[in-house]
Structure formats: C-alpha cells, structure tokens
Amino acid sequence: MFKVGIVGLGKMGLSHQSMVNAHPDLDLVAVCDTSTYVLDVLSKYTGVKTYTDHNVMLEKEQLDCLFVATPTRYHSQIVGAALERNLHVFCEKPFALNPEMAYKLAELAESKGLVNQVGYHYRFVGAFNEAKRLLDQQIIGDLHHVRAEAYGPVVLRPKGSTWRSQSAEGGGCLFDYSCHAIDLVNYLVGCPLSVSGSVLNRIFSTDVDDEIYSTFQFSPKLFGQLATNWSDESFRKMSVKISLWGSNGRINVDRQEVQIYLRSNKGLEPGLLTGWNVRNTTELTRPVWFYVRGEEYSAQIDHFAQCMKHRTPTASTFRTAAETSLVAAMIRADAGKARTSVDPASVGTTSPGAEQRDSSRFGIRSIFGRR
C-alpha cells in the first residue's frame, strides 16, 4: 500500500480523492486545502485527516506520494517540496506554467528516480491509444497534416471569479483547454518545432483568453493547426478531437471513436478495410476497478499506482508535460508579436518570400535557448 496525500480539493482534487480512496493499492492518509469548510465536511463524514498547509502535512505525515491539484500557479512550489522529500508525485495539468521550471522539476524527479505523472487524462482514453497504435505502425502513411480541436462550455458570461479567469493564476483557455489538445498532439505526432500565426482571443473574459488558434510545424512536410475555445456551450462537455492526414488516408479520433479512412490497407492491420473503418469506445475501453466519471480518470490513477509498484516511468511524465508547457509558451510568445500586413497596392509586385516566413515563426530556440 502506498500512503497518499492530496493538496487542493477543487473539482479535480475531490475526484482524485474519491478514486484514490477506492483503490486497493492506495491508502489515503491526509488531504490539504485552504477551505476549512470543505475540510470540516470531509473530516466529519469520511474520517480523513485534514491540513490547511501542505508543508505541515508533508512534515507530519509519512507519505509515499502526493497528488497536487491546486490552482496552477502553486504547482511548481508544491511539487518541488514533495520531490525534495522523495515523494512520488501526481500533478494536475498543465504542470508548471514556466517551461524552464517544468524541465527543472522533471530533471529533479528523474535524478531521484521518483515516479512522476501529470493529469493529461486523454492519454488514457482507449480511442486515442488506438489511434496512437495505428499511427505508430504508419497505417495512414507519411503524415502531412494534423488538426487538434477542443471545445466546451467553461466561460459563457462576461463574469468569473475563480483562478481560471485570472492570467496570473494560470487561467485562460490556453492552459485549461489548449494544453490537452497540445499534449495529445505531442503524444500522437511529436512536439512541433515552431508555431506561427497564433491568436489568443477574448470572447467573454477580461483578463484571459477564451479561444486560441495556431499553426504548427513539425518537419519540412508536416504541419498542424490548433483550434480551441472554452466558450462554446453547443458542446455538452469538453470535447477534444484530433484529425490526421497522411499519404495513405486519414484518422479522426475523439473520446468516443476512431474513424479510419485508408486508401489501401496493404495488409498492415488485419480487420481494416480500404475506405472507412470505425472503432468505438465500447470495444476500445478497458475495464477499470472503480468508475466515477470516465474510465480515463480511473485508469490514470491506477497507472500511477502500478508505476510506483514497479518503479517504471509513467505514460504522462513531467518531461512530456514540460514539452506541452513549452508549446503553450511558444504560442503565447508568438501571439504577442506584431502581425504582418500586406499593402494591397504591392500585391503581385513583390513576393513575401521564404526569408520573411522564417522570421515570423516562433521556434523552440527563441523561447528556451538551451534546448
């Protein structure tokens, strides 16, 4: 049994608490939050030990691991404190906002041999894993385009008082929604080398972005586009969709299903036909020991427990999350640049050319010199 502490009891922290408490290999020892209201109720009705200061909890309790689900701004400080005490750490996404700090924490966890995971739960959705399996065997040939979309109903009015609506706290659609889509792109295709044409636009919020658009380049022949918007209530809940085009067809994948179109199956994958194929969640989802709100939330916690047991790296490490934070930072920096406008009178007489195109992209080096 691994002794567990949880810091931050918002929506995600409470949901983790429920699943951790029900896991046969995890022993929930203590929880920590600044709201004494929530702590009083939990203490009275579930008997869990409660703290208002995570440092006191870490000092007094003999924990094996810590779940961090505070507002994003506090992640790096709390994760750092836990790693210093040699605890395995599960941190909510989007990990550290500052990519440099994110890489430092990844290095610290790796150097100490500690199990580290970030809550990018889409990596545990059966359909996305099936897409990854098919992509890894190049079922749709050489990729040339990937489109990542995330839409849902978070900010629907010009109002909001939580940390999610404040940029200094790590709020905004970029960190809340786009990071899931970016992380999936990184997982399925790899990290883009540069971003361009990035837009952080406001719809209702006054301090943060509500929709994000960006163009990615992965290689000379592989490009991608990101479109995310958290002010779209035509989606009942957050919906993430990745579409990929390759020389042998395309794949559309979301939480429910994988749609595969093949120009030719070439005997690569038994059971797939030339033309359209559909595999849906019922056949792709593996059973979990306890279900609260989707198999992936349970599966990621079980995965963390199994990785602690066997001392193996997780499928969503601090390092991969640092890469996701890096891409988010690239988008933010790119969006802050002046835009190129074309004088209508000059169209047809001059060509913008490759030189200008290169200088208008935001690459990894410009954000993060040593990578």
Next chain:
Amino acid sequence: MDRILFGDNQFFGVNHASEDKARAQAMRFQDIEAVIGVLRDAYAEGIKTFMCTTHERMSGVCDYFRDNADKYPDYNFYPCMPYAHKYANAAAELGILGAVRSFLPDNNPLGALVKGGLSLARKDVEGLAKMLIDAEMKMFAGLKTPVVFLQNVATDFLLGLGFDEAFRIFADHIKDQYNAEPAFITMNAPRLYATLTKLGIKNPIICANINKVGFRMCGGIDAYAELLNNGDCRMVAMSIFASGALHPKEAIEWLTQYPKLRSVVFGASSRRNIAETKSLIDSLMPEAVAG
C-alpha cells in the same frame, strides 16, 4: 416498479459511441415537443414510466404531463438527480462552494447562512442536502414520482470518498418528504450494494450497466452475476446494448439468464425501435421472478 422504464440519454445528446450521433440527437430534440412526441409513442406502446434526469429542459415535459393528467392517469416519473454537468460547470466557474451557493434558494434562512460562509456542522450538511434535493424535485410537483434515483456520478463519487452517510440522508429524505422509494444509479454495483447493506438500507433499488460484454460493470461481470442471483436488492439493467455494441435480440436473450432482474431501462428515438425493443423484452423476459 414497471418491467420496462424509458430512458432519456437520447434527448440530451448523450451517446457513448459517437459524437456525431450525439449532435444529431441534440438537434432533433432541440424542441421539447419532439421529446414529448417520443414519450407519447412510448406510452402508446405501453411504456408508462419515464426515468428522467433533473435537467431544466425536462420542466417542459413535466408541464405537458401535468396539463394532460387525464390522458395519462397512470404515468410515472422516476427523477434522477442531480444533473451533474450543471454542478460541474458551476464548480469550474465559481468554485465548489460558489457552485453550492448558486443552487440554494435565496429566501431560505439556511441558504442565507451558507451563503454567508457559515462553517457546516453535521446538521447543516443534512439540511443543505435536503435543500438541494428539494430544488431538484421542484419541477415534478403534482406528478407521480414513486421512485427517485441518485445519479451515478453523485453515487459513485460519494461511494469512493466513503461519504456513506450521504446515502442515508438521501434515502431518508426521499422517503419522508416524497413518500417515494430511494434508488441508486451506479457503475460500481457490487461495491455499492455492500455499502448500502452495511448502512442497513434494505432491498435497495440499484440501477447499473448490465450487458453481455461487461461494458462499465466495475467489479467484474461475475460479481454482478452474484448480485443478480443472490443479492437482496432490486436490480434495474441499463446500457443493455452496451452503446450499440450488441444486437438487441442477442442483448436481451443474454439477460434472460437472470430471472430476478427486476426492470430494464432503455432509450430510443423512433416508434419502430421502441416497439421492437419492447416486444423483445415482453416475449423473452415477461416478468421478474420474485426475489
């Protein structure tokens, strides 16, 4: 409880197999008249119980059945509460406490105290839960609600936390205030049954996924079989087609091995599908064996 209950996922654009189908359904049932039309079809086929999420859209359905009580004298609603996304979305926007506050009535003195930030003593949690239940039940006033379900997200969240007392608070309030039977939807039926038994909640109504492929049957299909054969509980099967993975006849034939299974809930959008599924259940599993 009726043998066949009519479900409502199709009306909310909930489809576990396809986002496109979900959107098509959301468009088709945009107008509440379309929902009422399907319920009329189901009634004409002999399905007289609607197992219905406490989504605000359902108030239009409630109005219709209240206004036409003479046409549907034997019609039952089984409310399923809470509509979880309402709370989850509010929690993301307002925080946990802000969300709770936003659903409390303004004119209630306890609501005012909680809104004022009063720390909750034991009695207050109970009072708070009762107020939230009453708020969810409001739209069903004047309709027959002999069974009231706690939705699976709430049931399973509380079950995981070990917040067992919540089940007792819910059960007592549903019995005392609404003279109805408390019931529970879950994805973890064997574990829930053990907890309810420990709490002394006897012969509970438990609605859970029960299907041939074991889809979302946490604890394993064998533990469910044990519950269906030997549990002191009334089981309601949902997701019997495993989100379309199973052919209706195959799915229902498989259920016949559990003669004590009390009821089946299914949703459909066309009269033809309603009639086909109903006639399969009627012919293959006409009634439950008394447990």
